[in-house]
Structure formats: structure tokens, C-alpha cells
Amino acid sequence: MYQLALLYLAAVLAGFSLIVVTLLATFLGTVAPTLVAIGAVAVIVFSLAILYLALRALFNKHLK
Template structure:
């Protein structure tokens, strides 16, 4: 398996953990929690698109 894809999957998991961390703990309140949710969501979206791009690139290289 492609090592880069595994790295992107780890980044997606980190983004989800940032989103989940703000709901689990009450340490982050107000604007800090909102900022962490936005950073987590952007991380998940960016690296998901990167994995889709890697998949499409490898698919079209095999054709």
C-alpha cells in the first residue's frame, strides 16, 4: 500500500480527533473550541480530497 495514503489517513484521523476532543472535554470553551472544530474539519476535507486525488491518479495511470 502507498505510504503517502497511510499518512493522509492518519491526518484524517487526527482531524476527527480534534473535532471529537472539543465535545469530550470541557477544557476548551467558546472561541477555542470553535477554532479547533474548524481546523479539524478543514484537515479532514483537505486530506480526503488528497486521497481521492491519489486514487484517481493511480486509476488513470493504469488505463
């Protein structure tokens, strides 16, 4: 369970790095909007997955 959460956290950080790299690298000007969109979607999806895992763990602990 914790390994999956760490994997999702790594994916969130990778999404943030895609967003930041477009701000720092000027030679990526043509693909910058695409990278920002991919990074934003990755951050949103994997953040929701981490929240789902946390809520599932919380409710499983209280229901037992």
C-alpha cells in the same frame, strides 16, 4: 505511493480527533470553535488528497 496515502489517512483521523476532543473536553470551551474549524479543514483537505491519489492511480493503470 501507499505510504503517502497512509500519511493522509492519519491526517484525516487526526482531524476527526480534533473535532471529537472538543465535544468531550469541557475545559476547551474557549478554543473549541477554532479546533473544530481546524479539524474540519484538515479532514476536507486530506480526504481530497486521498481521492486525488486514488484517481491518479486508477487512470495511470488504465492509460498504460
